[in-house]
Amino acid sequence: MTESTIPSPSSLSGRSVARVDNEVGPLRTVLVHRPGNELRRLTPRNNDQLLFDSIPWVDRAQEEHDAFTGVLRDRGVEVLLLVEVLRSALEDPRAHAAGVHAAVDSRRLGAELADVLRSHLSTASPETLTEVLMSGMTFEELPASEGGSLVRKMHHPHDFAVDPLPNLLFTRDSSVWIGDRVAISSLAMPARKRETALVDLVYAYHPRFRGAVRAYGAHSAPIEGGDVLQLAPGVLAVGVGERTTPAGAESLARSVFADDLAHTVLAVPIAQDRATMHLDTVCTMVAPDAVVMYPLAQDSLIAYTLTPDDEKGVRVGGPAPFLEAAADAMGIDRLRVIDTGLDPVTAEREQWDDGNNTLALAPGVVIAYERNLETNERLEAAGIEVVRIAGSELGSGRGGPRCMSCPIVRDAVSTEGEAG
Numbered sequence: 001m002t003e004s005t006i007p008s009p010s011s012l013s014g015r016s017v018a019r020v021d022n023e024v025g026p027l028r029t030v031l032v033h034r035p036g037n038e039l040r041r042l043t044p045r046n047n048d049q050l051l052f053d054s055i056p057w058v059d060r061a062q063e064e065h066d067a068f069t070g071v072l073r074d075r076g077v078e079v080l081l082l083v084e085v086l087r088s089a090l091e092d093p094r095a096h097a098a099g100v101h102a103a104v105d106s107r108r109l110g111a112e113l114a115d116v117l118r119s120h121l122s123t124a125s126p127e128t129l130t131e132v133l134m135s136g137m138t139f140e141e142l143p144a145s146e147g148g149s150l151v152r153k154m155h156h157p158h159d160f161a162v163d164p165l166p167n168l169l170f171t172r173d174s175s176v177w178i179g180d181r182v183a184i185s186s187l188a189m190p191a192r193k194r195e196t197a198l199v200d201l202v203y204a205y206h207p208r209f210r211g212a213v214r215a216y217g218a219h220s221a222p223i224e225g226g227d228v229l230q231l232a233p234g235v236l237a238v239g240v241g242e243r244t245t246p247a248g249a250e251s252l253a254r255s256v257f258a259d260d261l262a263h264t265v266l267a268v269p270i271a272q273d274r275a276t277m278h279l280d281t282v283c284t285m286v287a288p289d290a291v292v293m294y295p296l297a298q299d300s301l302i303a304y305t306l307t308p309d310d311e312k313g314v315r316v317g318g319p320a321p322f323l324e325a326a327a328d329a330m331g332i333d334r335l336r337v338i339d340t341g342l343d344p345v346t347a348e349r350e351q352w353d354d355g356n357n358t359l360a361l362a363p364g365v366v367i368a369y370e371r372n373l374e375t376n377e378r379l380e381a382a383g384i385e386v387v388r389i390a391g392s393e394l395g396s397g398r399g400g401p402r403c404m405s406c407p408i409v410r411d412a413v414s415t416e417g418e419a420g
């Protein structure tokens, strides 16, 4: 297991808890999840429902993830591991009680089994509770109880009494820092809904995040972090498609306008397909004025421009071509698209394998999956430094480096000496 990277609260005094107002400034602190036993729950019978396209080789996925966090640390990024921050948050008795509540679903278990599990978990250590919250529990793993439970009898021993959360790997989606506030997402897919309860506990009870203010409520209309791109300070692009709904985009806009975190939100319709489940599957920023984008999206993406109106409401303009609306909102002449210029079949293959899902370490420096040879070469030809990582197993959940990272501190973009 990787060593702890959590500074003690005292070492943090005088330091801002978090701040992210762009996509490409030097990355300082990031929240990630090293895949664990929750991936061992995937079988050919449940992988579709649990949003994985195949059954990952778990040890190899962990090696790949360790290499990913190794790159981050080598580049001076502080890496917070979800398992560690959750475990330490659960030391607080209030967090522990909320964690037990998040694990026990009495509609699934019935009153009797729910009581059995609740009292078992109430005395569990933070380590055990963390493991149950992440990896779930099957009916055969439930503690023994007196008497007969119809629910226990009628379930297969391998059915889940507590669902595992294999998509925790994609920390991008469950929360997103906008300025110095955190928006807890409202995840659309049933397999992911419970993830927000875990990040909610971390931000509410881990000493590191004491005082963190919320930008959006977990019970609001669906938004997922993979749909939210901070194109520039005060300018958000929000994909609206399979996951984030129009109501989610509008309500996030209201929230960031009310908190003075943004002046423009671009609502960008994306195809309601698995291949394009989030905006960051087709477009990510690689420099302050440049994106890498799936060629087919380049001419077809449009945007509605949301701005605050005088009555504390939202004014809706457009639609207009996305690239134009984005440049306009960012106050630049043009948002450059790195021309990945691939033939349509290669483009489609590399988009599916998260070629467009890069994580910027600094302006003009990105982490990308090594397998997307042509996209990476094109990025380099355009002056972007590409740090390649393996993702054969990590990618089986259909997510790349951006999906696997939730930036918590990112510096402002300096206007001098930028690459790209």
Ligand SMILES: NC(=O)NCCC[C@H](N)C(=O)O
Binding pocket: 050, 051, 052, 167, 170, 172, 173, 192, 225, 226, 227, 277, 278, 280, 281, 397, 398, 399, 400, 402, 403
């Ligand atoms: N931002 C992203 O595109 N995240 C990838 C999420 C993959 C995950 N298996 C899902 O279907 O939600």
